[in-house]
Amino acid sequence: VRRSRVETAETRQLILDTASREFRRNGIAETGLSDIMNSAGLTHGGFYRHFESKDTLVCEALKEAFDQLFEGLNTRIEASARNAALEALVDYYLTPDRRDDCELACPLTTLAPELCRANRSARLVASAGVDRFISTIQMLIADLPSAEIQARAVGVLSTLVGGMVLARLVEARSMSDRILRDAREFALQI
Amino acid sequence: VRRSRVETAETRQLILDTASREFRRNGIAETGLSDIMNSAGLTHGGFYRHFESKDTLVCEALKEAFDQLFEGLNTRIEASARNAALEALVDYYLTPDRRDDCELACPLTTLAPELCRANRSARLVASAGVDRFISTIQMLIADLPSAEIQARAVGVLSTLVGGMVLARLVEARSMSDRILRDAREFALQI
DNA sequence: TGTACATCAGTGAACGCGCGTTCACTGATGTAC
DNA sequence: TGTACATCAGTGAACGCGCGTTCACTGATGTAC
Numbered sequence: 541v542r543r544s545r546v547e548t549a550e551t552r553q554l555i556l557d558t559a560s561r562e563f564r565r566n567g568i569a570e571t572g573l574s575d576i577m578n579s580a581g582l583t584h585g586g587f588y589r590h591f592e593s594k595d596t597l598v599c600e601a602l603k604e605a606f607d608q609l610f611e612g613l614n615t616r617i618e619a620s621a622r623n624a625a626l627e628a629l630v631d632y633y634l635t636p637d638r639r640d641d642c643e644l645a646c647p648l649t650t651l652a653p654e655l656c657r658a659n660r661s662a663r664l665v666a667s668a669g670v671d672r673f674i675s676t677i678q679m680l681i682a683d684l685p686s687a688e689i690q691a692r693a694v695g696v697l698s699t700l701v702g703g704m705v706l707a708r709l710v711e712a713r714s715m716s717d718r719i720l721r722d723a724r725e726f727a728l729q730i
Numbered sequence: 731v732r733r734s735r736v737e738t739a740e741t742r743q744l745i746l747d748t749a750s751r752e753f754r755r756n757g758i759a760e761t762g763l764s765d766i767m768n769s770a771g772l773t774h775g776g777f778y779r780h781f782e783s784k785d786t787l788v789c790e791a792l793k794e795a796f797d798q799l800f801e802g803l804n805t806r807i808e809a810s811a812r813n814a815a816l817e818a819l820v821d822y823y824l825t826p827d828r829r830d831d832c833e834l835a836c837p838l839t840t841l842a843p844e845l846c847r848a849n850r851s852a853r854l855v856a857s858a859g860v861d862r863f864i865s866t867i868q869m870l871i872a873d874l875p876s877a878e879i880q881a882r883a884v885g886v887l888s889t890l891v892g893g894m895v896l897a898r899l900v901e902a903r904s905m906s907d908r909i910l911r912d913a914r915e916f917a918l919q920i
Numbered sequence: 921t922g923t924a925c926a927t928c929a930g931t932g933a934a935c936g937c938g939c940g941t942t943c944a945c946t947g948a949t950g951t952a953c
Numbered sequence: 954t955g956t957a958c959a960t961c962a963g964t965g966a967a968c969g970c971g972c973g974t975t976c977a978c979t980g981a982t983g984t985a986c
Contacts, residue, residue: 922986923985923986924986925983925984925985925986926982926984927981928980928982928983929979930978930979930980931978931979932977933975933977934974934975934976935973935974935975936973936974936975937971937973938970939970939971939972940968940969940970941967941968942966942967942968942969943965943966943968944965944966945964945965946961946963946964947962947963948960948961949959949960949961950958950959950960950961951957951958951959951960952958952959953955953957953958
């Protein structure tokens with residue numbers, strides 16, 4: 541049953557959004573195309589009308605995840621006072637919501653090890669995401685001595701990513717919550 | 731061909747060491763039992779003479795990886811002056827060697843997202859590894875105000891884990907090296 | 921210490937299953953006149 | 954604007970493949986006397 545151009549574009553976007561979420565929730569290797577297509581309310585046979593292969597879907601879904609992440613970060617940054625923007629970013633990133641809800645998960649915290657082994661295209665998208673994240677943080681600490689800005693931004697990002705990874709891994713909820721709080725304070729050098 | 735008890739124990743340990751390395755190198759889902767057994771110089775059929783299932787191998791291999799990591803960390807700590815021990819730990823952890831060589835990779839940096847989705851046994855082993863790592867760092871900063879010790883230790887560990895994850899992910903070698911350096915300085919609050 | 925037999929580590933083939941991918945088919949959409 | 958036909962989004966079955974797991978078989982090791 542052929543669909544209109546608008547419907548086709550909508551379906552493609554639906555697959556992309558579903559894939560972006562499912563990959564972050566269950567990992568790339570552990571998420572089958574059937575899982576994605578079924579979650580999107582489609583049968584798996586139609587996948588190749590929209591994407592060339594699973595690999596290209598991974599790249600596009602990863603871009604999508606980063607775009608959503610940065611959209612959320614930028615919204616928070618713009619809504620904050622100039623000198624509270626870094627704190628707003630850190631608070632937004634290290635929330636229990638982002639730990640528990642794969643919809644909000646940062647791809648760096650859920651997919652990084654798999655992406656290290658992925659093809660070059662996917663690695664470049666991931667690399668670009670890291671660069672963009674570092675640049676975003678740099679903008680928020682521009683009042684530091686310029687030699688320190690990049691170093692500090694990298695340190696903050698490392699703390700955010702590591703803190704979230706550990707908070708997800710730890711079994712005890714109380715410990716997990718504490719990791720988010722402690723990573724926050726460390727990132728902000730409180 | 732039946733083997734002696736000593737040989738059997740050696741084979742089991744060989745499978746365990748190989749698995750520990752391969753899981754960290756290629757991920758759990760992406761490493762087949764055949765891969766492990768072949769790397770160990772065996773055929774895959776014999777696996778079940780030593781382990782009940784892939785899941786139990788994962789748990790044991792994970793324990794093995796943590797034990798090796800803490801052995802290395804403790805050796806470095808004991809070899810350092812009291813007030814330079816944290817720096818020694820951070821330097822040891824954030825080396826390019828540990829980034830490039832799966833033999834040295836910390837399981838928290840390569841397996842964390844997969845372990846979040848693993849069965850309870852594996853998650854408990856991972857949780858215990860995190861706790862042990864935090865305790866190790868706490869011992870090295872015992873001169874801080876006691877209320878701050880745990881918070882600081884969690885912050886340091888977050889920075890170490892996140893820094894290594896990002897250093898592995900980034901494509902440009904120069905950027906990757908810089909991430910290791912910047913994360914080191916941030917962890918040590920320099 | 922020597923013999924007879926049960927045990928079991930390792931082999932290699934087989935199992936069912938789910939994966940990524942392909943394909944014949946369908947019927948509504950898009951296009952050409 | 955209406956008609957005729959080509960296109961193609963989606964379905965559902967099929968493909969080869971590698972996975973985790975099982976099993977019959979082998980022959981050296983361990984055990985009992």
